[in-house]
Amino acid sequence: MSRAIILFAHGARDPEWALPLQRLAAVVQGMQPGVSVQTAFLEFMEPDLAEAANRAIRAGAKTLVVVPVFLAQGGHVRRDVPRILDSVRAQHPGVQIELRNAVGEAQAVIDAMAHVIVDAG
Amino acid sequence: MSRAIILFAHGARDPEWALPLQRLAAVVQGMQPGVSVQTAFLEFMEPDLAEAANRAIRAGAKTLVVVPVFLAQGGHVRRDVPRILDSVRAQHPGVQIELRNAVGEAQAVIDAMAHVIVDAG
Numbered sequence: 001m002s003r004a005i006i007l008f009a010h011g012a013r014d015p016e017w018a019l020p021l022q023r024l025a026a027v028v029q030g031m032q033p034g035v036s037v038q039t040a041f042l043e044f045m046e047p048d049l050a051e052a053a054n055r056a057i058r059a060g061a062k063t064l065v066v067v068p069v070f071l072a073q074g075g076h077v078r079r080d081v082p083r084i085l086d087s088v089r090a091q092h093p094g095v096q097i098e099l100r101n102a103v104g105e106a107q108a109v110i111d112a113m114a115h116v117i118v119d120a121g
Numbered sequence: 122m123s124r125a126i127i128l129f130a131h132g133a134r135d136p137e138w139a140l141p142l143q144r145l146a147a148v149v150q151g152m153q154p155g156v157s158v159q160t161a162f163l164e165f166m167e168p169d170l171a172e173a174a175n176r177a178i179r180a181g182a183k184t185l186v187v188v189p190v191f192l193a194q195g196g197h198v199r200r201d202v203p204r205i206l207d208s209v210r211a212q213h214p215g216v217q218i219e220l221r222n223a224v225g226e227a228q229a230v231i232d233a234m235a236h237v238i239v240d241a242g
Contacts, residue, residue: 005238012195020193020226027235067238071190071225072141074133100241103234104192105141112233113224114148117126117188120221 002063004036004056008049008081009069011041018045021069036061042076049081053088057095064088064097071104123184125157125177129170129202130190132162139166142190157182163197170202174209178216185209185218192225 005028009021021039029037036059040052047055053064066085068077085097103109126149130142142160150158157180161173168176174185187206189198206218224230 017193017195072138074138106237116227118152
């Protein structure tokens with residue numbers, strides 16, 4: 001499998017916090033059966049982003065797509081993530097790493113949230 | 122305006138972090154022109170949830186709908202928010218306060234995120 005998608009989220013102490021992210025990973029995996037879909041966390045949960053990236057590369061990924069599953073681009077996504085990915089790039093110069101925008105900034109996601117809020121009454 | 126929706130999010134040091142939440146508030150407001158749509162934050166940004174609730178009540182709201190704009194229900198949403206809302210309820214027994222599930226747990230939001238991730242290639 002030469003392409004991996006890493007869904008990168010904040011993490012929390014409560015193990016149930018990760019369930020919606022795991023559901024998201026399952027939906028994406030179902031839509032892209034030829035791609036390896038992984039999760040990674042900034043804190044409290046494992047693996048962290050560097051570990052998830054290294055695992056995917058060891059498993060043969062030549063392209064990594066890193067998707068911040070955050071509502072918005074804050075300091076973590078803006079500063080910490082590029083630094084982590086630069087370090088992965090330095091170790092694996094043959095691997096292409098693409099960092100996406102925070103998924104919560106996409107208009108389709110904002111619209112879906114609005115509909116959920118309004119439709120619930 | 123007798124009904125208010127409070128979009129409650131984590132907050133961050135970076136002021137731009139709140140932009141997608143403000144876009145969400147504008148979309149919800151456009152869909153529900155008769156309802157007062159407000160934002161509130163757990164930390165780093167203002168107003169906090171108690172202040173937003175009190176402002177809405179002072180402005181005449183008889184029903185408050187509190188929507189955690191979080192990817193998942195973590196400790197903040199599970200523990201802190203009910204405590205804050207109990208305190209608002211105690212001060213304003215005539216106001217009905219409804220706490221929703223975290224919006225990121227809705228299947229429609231998860232599906233929208235999955236499509237954004239996959240459609241971007």
